Amino acid sequence: MPLTNKQVDQIEQIYLERRRAAEDRAAENRARIEEAVPELARLEKEQADLRGRLIEARRSGSAHLAAELDKQIRATVLMKETLLQEAGFSPEDLKPQWSCPLCRDTGYAEGGRCSCFRPTLVNVLYHDSPLWERVNEESFETFDITRFDTRPDVDLGGESARSVMVKNLRAAKNFVRNFGTKMQNMLLYGPTGTGKTFLCNCIAGALMKEGWAVVYMTAAEYFRLMGDMAFGRSEQTIEGLMDSTDLLIIDDLGTEIETAANISLLEETVDRRFRRKQSTVISTNLTPEDIRHRYIERIGSRLLCYQTLPFGGGDLRTGSRSRLTDL
Numbered sequence: 001m002p003l004t005n006k007q008v009d010q011i012e013q014i015y016l017e018r019r020r021a022a023e024d025r026a027a028e029n030r031a032r033i034e035e036a037v038p039e040l041a042r043l044e045k046e047q048a049d050l051r052g053r054l055i056e057a058r059r060s061g062s063a064h065l066a067a068e069l070d071k072q073i074r075a076t077v078l079m080k081e082t083l084l085q086e087a088g089f090s091p092e093d094l095k096p097q098w099s100c101p102l103c104r105d106t107g108y109a110e111g112g113r114c115s116c117f118r119p120t121l122v123n124v125l126y127h128d129s130p131l132w133e134r135v136n137e138e139s140f141e142t143f144d145i146t147r148f149d150t151r152p153d154v155d156l157g158g159e160s161a162r163s164v165m166v167k168n169l170r171a172a173k174n175f176v177r178n179f180g181t182k183m184q185n186m187l188l189y190g191p192t193g194t195g196k197t198f199l200c201n202c203i204a205g206a207l208m209k210e211g212w213a214v215v216y217m218t219a220a221e222y223f224r225l226m227g228d229m230a231f232g233r234s235e236q237t238i239e240g241l242m243d244s245t246d247l248l249i250i251d252d253l254g255t256e257i258e259t260a261a262n263i264s265l266l267e268e269t270v271d272r273r274f275r276r277k278q279s280t281v282i283s284t285n286l287t288p289e290d291i292r293h294r295y296i297e298r299i300g301s302r303l304l305c306y307q308t309l310p311f312g313g314g315d316l317r318t319g320s321r322s323r324l325t326d327l
């Protein structure tokens with residue numbers, strides 16, 4: 001699909017911001033590390049001097065001196081690593097952590113567009129450019145299972161939130177592993193603040209980094225966009241959205257206004273993606289029972305055919321708990 005100049009500018013701006021953010025984080029890390037390892041700056045300067053002298057020695061053909069300098073450089077490298085480790089850091093902590101290590105957040109790799117370009121473009125088209133930032137913060141790597149309660153929870157059929165979450169995490173990783181081999185649909189349900197959005201971000205990020213185009217919207221945003229497209233108020237079309245999206249994630253289903261138009265838009269989405277074998281992930285505060293009541297039979301039964309993952313155990317953000325059974 002041809003890009004407009006405005007879209008090209010937007011994409012370049014996004015990559016620029018990503019690079020800046022990674023460099024800023026690296027600079028902050030360096031300041032922290034230098035405070036903990038005061039010898040770092042001196043060692044790095046010494047390394048740079050030695051490297052300069054090594055080049056000089058090689059150029060002038062003094063093999064003996066070159067070997068000696070090489071030995072000294074390796075000693076400083078080892079010294080640096082040891083000091084960093086003793087302070088609880090690694091040499092990697094000094095480098096920028098790019099959103100996409102393949103292209104170092106430039107969008108270009110190996111003479112062409114990087115695999116992160118298409119997912120980025122889709123985020124631009126559907127106005128979700130901060131998605132990359134969110135998925136860097138909320139990823140499988142940053143997921144902390146210890147935040148989930150280990151006590152049995154009546155709302156989870158006597159299981160603990162942690163043991164349920166271990167299963168959900170496994171299901172989400174399988175979803176990513178199998179992506180592209182078959183249509184997969186997932187319904188994450190449970191109260192607010194129990195980790196549904198976090199898990200959606202984990203899935204989105206892992207797939208975007210593999211080059212899949214992910215559109216992630218709250219239900220309210222999604223129905224607004226669908227409505228605009230249906231009535232020709234948007235540059236985008238429903239066909240375009242479906243065609244360009246490998247995975248559609250709708251967060252917070254059930255918070256949209258309950259109108260006949262919204263219900264038929266949801267029906268159209270669910271049916272269309274089913275027919276085209278395109279994967280969908282939906283998160284909702286509604287229970288399966290609520291879903292049966294709120295939506296017409298056809299949509300409700302389709303949604304409940306999705307792989308369903310229950311969430312619970314109280315709001316992680318406020319620390320309030322649901323009904324826990326103390327042992």
Ligand SMILES: [Zn+2]
Binds near residue numbers: 100104108114115
């Ligand atoms: Zn890239």
